[in-house]
Amino acid sequence: MTLARGLRLYPKAIAWSVLLSSALVMEGYDLALLGSLYASPAFNKKFGSLTVSGSYKIPASWQSALSNGARAGEVIGLLINGVASDRWGYRKTMVAALTAMVAFIFVLFFAPNVETLVVGEVLCGSGLGIFQTLAVTYASEVCPVVLRPYLTTYINMCWVFGQFVASGVNRGAVQRHDQWAYKIPFAVQWAWPLPILIGCLFAPESPWWHVRHGDSEGARRALKRLTSGNDPDFSIDDTISMIEHTNELEKELSAGTSYRDCFKGIDLRRTEIVCGVWIVQTLCGTNIMGYSSYFLVQAGLPTVHSFDLSMGQLGLGLLGTLGSWFLMPHFGRRTLHFTGVSILCIIMFIVGCLGFSHASSSKWAVGAMLIVFTFVYDFTVGPVSYSLVSEMSSTRLKSKTVVLARCCYNISNIVVNVLTNYQLSSSSWNWGVRAAYFWAGTAFICAVWEYFRLPEPKGRTYSELDMLFEQRVSARKFKSTKVDPFNGDHQYAHPSEIMEDMSLDKFDNK
Template identity: 55%
Template sequence: IAIIPWIGLTLRRSHPLDCRKTIIASLILTSAFVFITFFAKTAAQLLTGQILLGFPWGVFQTITVVYASEVCPVVLRPYLTTYVNLCWIFGQLIASGVLKGVAGRYDQWSYRIPFGLQWLWPVPIMIGVFLAPESPWWLVRHGQREKAKTALLRLTSAQDTNFDPDATITMMEHTDLMEKAVSEGTSYIDCFKGVNLRRTEIACCTWVTQVFSGIALSAYSSYFYLQAGLPRKHAFTLTVVQYALGAIGTGSSWALMSRFGRRTLYLAGIAGMWLLMVIVGVVAVSIPHSSTEPTAGWVIGSLLIAWTIIYDMTVGPVCYALISELPSTRLRAKTIVIARSCYNVAGILLGVLTPRMLNPSAWNWGGKTGFFWAGSCLLCFIWTYFRLPEPKGRTYRELDILFALDTPARKFAGTVIEAVSEENAVLEDAKMPVIEVVERIS
């Protein structure tokens, strides 16, 4: 199930439909595949439905971010990118509330209600997508200049008399020509050649860090609380509180990211999560826990909520900003697909290990699982310190220069870049003609 969305990611890269039609088609498929899970009577039928749902899920993981980045002002793009994490939290919060509501049921509706509620979303979303303007960038790439102009006018206030749609379209056409020139002959294999290998490694490890920072305990939080000794009703309540506070944490990250930068937040977040995981393990070892003695469960539950707040202030949302900034311009889409694939593969490993760690009939680690994730957090911290650069305040051109010069990650923020002429040939595309482009941000 975890690897199927990768196929959706790859199919999206070669699909001829525009963004709106692709989203609508994926929503229709989602509605259809939910029927399989809702009416499933065997584990095989349920698995089939979940696998098929992975295809549209893979499309949603990329196309929504692409669409938002192409229809919104430049100044909003970093915030909208990290907003993806907030959307995940909203979904988790709703799911936790639904599961809490059916936790006391022991009939078939205990699982059919959560599946059936998924039918609430596709229709209103499809209506909104249908009424939304198409991405002007997509229209320009496909030679539909007049439609692109119409879309731009819909995205711009009619009171802005200084806006020149024709000049903006011309800028887009110039940019498209440049992209065609530099991307000719590129493929996924180019992501692993030369300086792009480092950028691909950073993108992949940045995303995988989300998995190995201990997010498994958050994903399995209700079950984890039960194993830690909390009563069932309190376990689900804490899960809801956990995700609600996570939403507040993501909002806080917007202010922190602009002040401290991405790398600093990543390091601080991993360090904080490492400390909390160590404490979780120590509490599990030193304080007895059971359904009749839930003290350890409450302590561990409080620590996990604190972990969630730190995660959603740092690693959770900042990852999406880094993923969109650090890949090279011509290979960004392909790099993101590779990075997300690594995330999904790591998710498979997580999905295999975590139930065994928590299940009393398997490894039965319980709260001692914190020691495992503390170890993985430490490895992530070491990698982040030596390999993750700081892109804050850098243009894509400056990032290209820093990567081409093999600047150490720790020196990215303090390196001063002088004017680099085309004759220096520092970059792979140094011989490309220079076109000055000014993009509106208001």
């Protein structure tokens, strides 16, 4: 299927996928919100403590508690989603999570102290954890192969857009000296759940979910709602047969849909790859990007200028995600991801070197390099990761594999948040800009792992990927190896051969 035909045939699937993925705007917003609020004087005065210098600061320990509270809540939400979406479906799980988010935001808005704020972050994090994996698995299942990279990477655009909105809201509120300097940013979070919730009430379920539950008629109804129906060459029955064939093939290769099955046989390698891809996101220096406003203030820039630079940085991030859509069809996921991590390693090394200069120009140079870092990240690692994690796991274990991967991401994020807060805090390690050296080293380790372990799924159907993993093809040979999942050594035939065998002239009069 060509891209043009996919767009004509699946406009409804694109719209529904975009709707559910928009919930990730809230995650990006929440992630950037705290990092930006740490640079807000009113927020520090309300929830921080007086330092010896006469200013108010949130201690590094409470910064870690706030940041890690959300990450811990996300792990809880991820584990809930792994069970709930498999049992009740993506739509019902999303509706329940959005409803809970509306209630949880009240805790943040009315928090009287930093302890209550941590509780609110944990509660909101549980909802965000459900959005993280549900959106990417839904997007990968309701669209054909040709649209898969665009709809899965769109999730990264939502994440960046959420950060951009957070920076803009904080930029407008940072100069206030009353409680609304931080209450307005918290209140803006109510703008997202309700409209998405209303849309999700009418969203179709994934046809793959119906097939996994033995409901072929439900899958057929869902597929009718996902396609335009104006292509005479498209057959809903053939597509359902393909989904059923892939499901049966995976049951033969590795039966089971539990978390334990993610660590058995060929699925162990697939789980490692999916977990590794998302861990790379945390270890390549992105936390410094997320704390850009705070980082730039520590580098010596005025608070208002640091917000201006961070907004420009995120604006380029949005353009970078759009750019990845044009590069992925030509270069593939592996090439873009590996190249991006390698470039980020070099940028972090340069930023670390700038930390030895005390000239005012070097402080602006740090800001410029962080803008370049964000552009490269959102051109490569950021969006491509979502495409990779949706393609590397088997369809029967997709929800649970992606949940495990995102749990690894959040656990590593907790560690990274603790390290970053202590690295940047003037009352702790006070590494300042030179903290970038540490992340340059971790980015180099990530690049080495990707070279040997990350396969190329470009243009492959789920059944082809199943066969490549079953044959234990090297990650570096995924792109060039030819497989035919319909004429291999397993027992399943091509759907056209099945129909031919079932034709009436094959049977006698009995």
